[in-house]
Amino acid sequence: MKLKFSAISLNSCNGCISTLTCLDVFLNLVKSAEIVYFPFVEDSYPYTIKEEEELEYSDVTLVEGCVTQKDEEILLKKLRKASKKIIALGACAMFGGIESLSQNARKDPLSKIIEIDGAIPGCPPPENVLGASILSLIEGRNLPETNRNLCAVCDLRPKLEKFKTIRVDKLQPQKFPTSCFLDENVLCLGPVTREGCDAKCIKVGLPCEGCMGPPNGLDYTANVINFLSTLELSEKLRTYEGIIFRLRRPRT
Ligand code: SF4
Ligand code: SF4
Incomplete structure (x- = not known):
């Protein structure tokens, strides 16, 4: 049928x-x-x-x-x-x-x-x-999912240092990135976003804005808030609602 x-x-x-x-x-x-x-x-x-x-x-x-x-x-x-x-x-x-x-x-x-x-x-x-x-x-199968985040496939990833507090004070880079956006103090949502987009934005010099959503059906909003809490966000970015405009909780 x-x-x-x-x-x-x-x-x-x-x-x-x-x-x-x-x-x-x-x-x-x-x-x-x-x-x-x-x-x-x-x-x-x-x-x-x-x-x-x-x-x-x-x-x-x-x-x-x-x-x-x-x-x-x-x-x-x-x-x-x-x-x-x-x-x-x-x-x-x-x-x-x-x-x-x-x-x-x-x-x-x-x-x-x-x-x-x-x-x-x-x-x-x-x-x-x-x-x-x-x-x-x-074919009546489940939708394809992935466990991997964007960082896992991003060419800039190896330059990201571990265990350092990352200060983020910009939404856009000043120049074409040669290392991870986070190392350049630019907000990138790659760590909490699923791969699958071929990192198109990264490849043209733009940070990830999270439109692919979370890996494997996780709660994206909660994940993003947790991720942001690990960063040292500038005062301006802390009050900028647009950071998670694409994935904010529904208004109640
Ligand atoms: S944070 Fe962004 S720029 Fe850095 S490795 Fe992840 S996706 Fe790439
Ligand atoms: S803005 Fe909305 S409708 Fe348009 S391409 Fe993006 S997700 Fe689809």
């Missing part, structure tokens, strides 16, 4: 779904699955639903973006009832993501509203991670 598949966007830039539609494996998905809802590739985008309306059943529903308004919350709850698995697609769905930089009051990750069954990380998810995840979903 064909997999019944849906993909829905909430408040987002559509970067995650766009990435999905550009993958080779997307053709496998379209051929092997029965598409129940996929407004992004239909004329029905953006998708809304009336409160009394019921949704058709899906085996897997990918949800991109975060919840900013009541209509999205209603849709998400209906999707939860109608789906065997709900998978958060990308950093906005997982944490609020870059959308959380907005001053709008509400930018809730999916898990604040419903229980989710997994997540595909990234902003947008790297093609290899997204492709492997989609294949796993098609």
Whole structure:
């Protein structure tokens, strides 16, 4: 029997779904699955639903973006009832993501509203991670995970000294880094972020901002707070909420 598949966007830039539609494996998905809802590739985008309306059943529903308004919350709850698995697609769905930089009051990750069954990380998810995840979903396997953090695959890692208190007073480097950002007093979230992005930001001279989330489903917010507490943060950075804007706890 064909997999019944849906993909829905909430408040987002559509970067995650766009990435999905550009993958080779997307053709496998379209051929092997029965598409129940996929407004992004239909004329029905953006998708809304009336409160009394019921949704058709899906085996897997990918949800991109975060919840900013009541209509999205209603849709998400209906999707939860109608789906065997709900998978958060990308950093906005997982944490609020870059959308959380907005001053709008509400930018809730999916898990604040419903229980989710997994997540595909990234902003947008790297093609290899997204492709492997989609294949796993098609074949009924668990989503791929990793125990490794970004430092484990980062070319700058060997220069990081152990057991020294690291002072961090910058969010961006002054010059292209030749050693670990932390050695240059620049905040990098690589130690608490899962690998899988091929360290793209590091390679172009930017520190990790954590959009891949934690290794193996750990509590990212708690991990980041623990990590920050091991650093000697400058007064300015201690009060800068944007450090963990992509992964802060849902507002209550
Ligand atoms: S996670 Fe990134 S790419 Fe995906 S919708 Fe949010 S901002 Fe766009
Ligand atoms: S902290 Fe950042 S720059 Fe340093 S090794 Fe880890 S990922 Fe690389």
